[in-house]
Amino acid sequence: MAAALDSQAVGLNKTIEMVNPGVMAMLSERGRRIYFPKMGILAQSAEARGKAINATIGTALEEDGSPLCLPSIASQMNLPKSAAFPYAPSPGLPEIRELWGKMLPRKNPGLAGKTFSLPVVSCALTHGLSVAAYMFCNDGDVLLTPDLYWENYDLIFGVSFGGQVVTYPAFNAAGGFNIDGMRRAMAARKEKKLVVSLNFPNNPAGYTLLEKEVPALKELLLAEAEAGRQLVVLIDDAYFGLVFEKGVYTQSVFADLCDAHPNLLAVKLDGPTKEDYVWGFRVGFITFGIKGGTPALYQALEGKCAGAIRANISNASMPAQSMLLAAWKNPAYEAEKRKAFELLKGRYEEIKNVLGAHPEYLDEFEPLPFNSGYFMCVRLRKSDPEKVRQKLLADHSTGVISLCGILRIAFSSTPTAHIGTLFANLFAACKALR
Ligand SMILES: Cc1ncc(COP(=O)(O)O)c(C=O)c1O
Structure with missing residues (x-):
């Protein structure tokens, strides 16, 4: 109990x-x-804080009261x-x-x-x-x-x-x-x-x-x-x-x-x-x-x-x-963050461009609604997502995630220059499996 x-x-x-x-x-x-x-x-x-002798703290201190630490780590x-x-x-x-x-x-x-x-x-x-x-x-x-x-x-x-x-x-x-x-x-x-x-x-x-x-x-x-x-x-x-x-x-x-x-x-x-x-x-x-x-x-x-x-x-x-x-x-923080945001936004826009330029891709897969974040997903029209994932790995040296019957693509971690190839590979893998 x-x-x-x-x-x-x-x-x-x-x-x-x-x-x-x-x-x-x-x-x-x-x-x-x-x-x-x-x-x-x-x-x-807390009651002993500031006392001349404080033997309450469960960390180790140097003789001068500073944290005892190893130079190989502190350096x-x-x-x-x-x-x-x-x-x-x-x-x-x-x-x-x-x-x-x-x-x-x-x-x-x-x-x-x-x-x-x-x-x-x-x-x-x-x-x-x-x-x-x-x-x-x-x-x-x-x-x-x-x-x-x-x-x-x-x-x-x-x-x-x-x-x-x-x-x-x-x-x-x-x-x-x-x-x-x-x-x-x-x-x-x-x-x-x-x-x-x-x-x-x-x-x-x-x-x-x-x-x-x-x-x-x-x-x-x-x-x-x-x-x-x-x-x-x-x-x-x-x-x-x-x-x-x-x-x-x-x-x-x-x-x-x-x-x-x-x-x-x-x-x-x-x-x-x-x-x-x-x-x-x-x-x-x-x-x-x-x-x-x-x-x-x-x-x-x-x-x-x-x-x-x-x-x-x-x-x-x-x-x-x-x-x-x-x-x-740090005054530089906001500008640095903006730069990182622009990088991810550029990849997002590249995906939109690639999909817009290749209406034939829609025969094999359709994007789920996306507008933000690190990822986008595609639903395959005719092929099995896990089989496509395996084929992408085996034949196209391309990794994506298969979950809930869809494929998740992390554009956060895909260089902009690879985005076009990634979707071309996906299209080829879907077609080859039919
Ligand atoms: C929706 C969502 N929530 C929470 C987390 C966990 O984040 P953290 O790495 O901060 O634990 C993730 C990480 O992938 C996530 O995708």
Whole structure:
């Protein structure tokens, strides 16, 4: 039998219950039990900070009190030792949390004046999603997602936390986001609580909502919340910012949902992994927003997140947080980012040009709607995607991903000059297999 709830968890739960009992109902069993220990080792260590003799810290220090480190490692670091070697706090460096929180309204003007939690640092988005599953997904809970989703959701929500991944067709007949399909899928579920995933730009499709599609999505979620459904909306913004067409929504839907309804908890999972091209750094953020959210509610949710992080990875990479913090304050950052964006946009445009110049390709494959992100997908008209993938590898020295009966092409990693050949190879492989 599980042990009784710790008094610190009880305290957080009371706060949440007082501000919004619906949020308590959204928490999983684990989410209710977890807390960030304010007593114990961390508290005692904090009390000893600045004392002449401090024998509380579980890292090793030099005789002069600086971090003890090996020159073969330190010589590779362009950071002060104190910004690289010690642990970061479980919820992340306070300064990076503040700064990311300030960057959000700059990137999403719709957030101006709205309240949301301080972002908590995760070990990149995978871990952010995993922490969200820890907090909100019980055995049997539903994760509702379009049928084109990042396959790791299965391991995180399904295998690790026992959730059911329930899908609806991502696109409607007009090639837009299938809001009616989402509505029908929601109506078919009788559970009071639903965890809903929204990922734009989408992996694998490379689709982001058009500006004109956003109000209908918001209306649907609002109507569900108004009817009493408790919605935990996970907004996976991994590819945020990479929008290549006019009329496509450039903001995160978090800006629209973070104050939509007291029954709708918006959980934003984002970070520099893809936004800033630092895949191996392993830094991400978890941010909460709900209508009527108070600082006390947000601090309680941040505390639970920090507890889940402490129980799991303890804390995210210190050197990565320090480097990112410095980069975001560097005046060159914005221009560098723009340059990287233009490179990816150029590849996106090259795909559009190649497809436009070769209408015959449509006999073999059609692109799924795409306008953003790292990827685009094609649906093969007559051939089996896995067989085509194998043929591309064997005969054309070309690698693509086969999933969900389609092929995913990562233009993010394909030099512009190879894009024409890639599609010519795909066409040849499809034809040869018929
Ligand atoms: C949609 C989506 N979410 C999350 C992630 C995980 O990102 P991270 O590397 O930051 O864990 C990915 C990575 O491929 C992704 O495609």
